[in-house]
Amino acid sequence: MAKAPKRTSIIDLAEQLGLSISTISRALNNASDVSEATKAQVRELAEQLNYQPNSLAASLRSGRSHMLGVIVPHINGAFFPAVVHGIERLASTAGFNVMICQSSEEVGREQQHITALLKARVDGVLVSMSSTTHDFAHFEQVRRKGVPLVFFDRMPELPAVCGVVVDDYRGAYELTSHLIGQGCQRIAHLAGPPHLNITFHRHRGYREALLAHGLPYDERLVVPLPNSRLEGGAAAMRQLLAQSRHPDAVFAAYDFAAIGALQVVEEHGLQVPQQVAVAGFSNEPFTTMVRPQLTSVNQHGELMGEAAVQLFLQLLKRTDTFTGQRIVLKPKVMIRESSRRGQGRG
């Protein structure tokens, strides 16, 4: 099979049909001012010659690429894939193609992706920050270029940024309250990486719930996690169990970490949830695979993705300013065996 045969362009179609290239262009774009007969003719020949429009040329000329750039920290677990799915669904019905990029939790990659997307002249950028992002210059660059920028889940504390988040504070507050309601008195928290809004709000929800119920907030019961992985949760739990009085509940900012903690608790011969209740965050599918099933918080990933696209579409319309509009989704606490006391392992 021969390689790189020069691909047919609208010029070829124009010549073979004895029409002008503009008519061809209009026909292919289904413009209203071209006769149906011509359209049919053009479409048939296009089909026959296996013509494929060059969107690079179209985008270059028109200034709109119909491309949406999406940057996620990773696609492990089920949350970000769900968001991506929501984004793709709505974007494609709105006529946009989606470019998915992973930052792998590295600011450097995030910056590279921003640059690449800007070079590719995407019509908008949707981002969930990496955990190592403390400087936001690359995001400002996007806005300075007049490119709509929407955050989801992890967003910076910047003035007038648009974004969709789940109410992490509320999720954490309700979850912690539930643990207290189950009789837990020494509730530990495995917190996410610092500087992340989700970390901040989940921690705050935990803290405020304790205080609201008359329990002390003890910093020794808060252990930071370097990432959302299982190993970190296990290490943090070991650290907690090494203390003189061990906690009677653990609320981890991530389901993976919660599983790690749960495994360590059981290794130490402690009963879950009777001696130590465990809860996570994200409602990963594996929360119902493990025994005991893990209590968690549903973040509605797909909805979040759709909301992000809606924000983007709004931004596209307005030509003047950035509104800083935010959408806050309501989380749903999923109570399962790992935190339900007075009930066995199912």
Next chain:
Amino acid sequence: MAKAPKRTSIIDLAEQLGLSISTISRALNNASDVSEATKAQVRELAEQLNYQPNSLAASLRSGRSHMLGVIVPHINGAFFPAVVHGIERLASTAGFNVMICQSSEEVGREQQHITALLKARVDGVLVSMSSTTHDFAHFEQVRRKGVPLVFFDRMPELPAVCGVVVDDYRGAYELTSHLIGQGCQRIAHLAGPPHLNITFHRHRGYREALLAHGLPYDERLVVPLPNSRLEGGAAAMRQLLAQSRHPDAVFAAYDFAAIGALQVVEEHGLQVPQQVAVAGFSNEPFTTMVRPQLTSVNQHGELMGEAAVQLFLQLLKRTDTFTGQRIVLKPKVMIRESSRRGQGRG
């Protein structure tokens, strides 16, 4: 913030420096025939004006986009994300950007993505087929355009197609042999969607292992799965347990299905692995989270992704034909509690 300020182009740089646009272009591309002094000058102004090259224009003119299209069935679970990661790593070091697309197991979406990628003039396409793909015309179209096409994991039975797969036959054969070695005599198989090479080879490995060890191949012990989800595995297992003599082992083509099966087995009050051993395929992270831990087969996703990019790079060089080169990775059977007899649930 004002929107859509006209972005600076090499013309602006040329004017402000009193140079020609070709010199600017060469300087930015670090061509060898531009003086270091000029390069420095150009780069400084570019930085200062926040200049961002327009890759649409560059690609249009040069004919190469440095973009790689990747189509995966989905990014649930850990396997495809791992492959994608491998692809991204190697591609980016080779100077390519990656566009990830999900077919969501629908041929229609797959075709749309192929079309979009071709329109965007990607330099190559890497695909893992959707489970509903029976017609391969859209793949032929890619090759006809002279665009390198590489498959991974799921590939069509087409002459001269390039691709990377794991040796599914071997994985299934070894896994089934292991089950037989544990004393299992009636081993059921939950097979993937038909028409998929992986389904075919996993089933064949299962079958041949039985025969090689003098066990009968019984079609009633083979139940098809509509997809890789948990529910399908559960339904299939219920069907098997409804038979007069239940199996003493189940080998599912997917880990998710295996978990579904495992849950149903336990619901029926049967012991795993003593009464029914269970094994899956893919070595998902949750295989070590559940109890008993699930025996599975590691497919080396990241390696597969890297190999796919290597094949692509080879294809880029040769200007004549498609070689149909294939890379077959060796799978690794991970034996865990769910199939280890004479040992408890850990």
Next chain:
DNA sequence: GTGAAAGCGCTAACAA
């Protein structure tokens, strides 16, 4: 070491 000029394939005024 630098410049002039010709496009890549398409869209979008403006004409006819």
Next chain:
DNA sequence: TTGTTAGCGCTTTCAC
């Protein structure tokens, strides 16, 4: 309803 024309921003000969 269709044609003419001027670019979009860049790369790439070919000159000098």
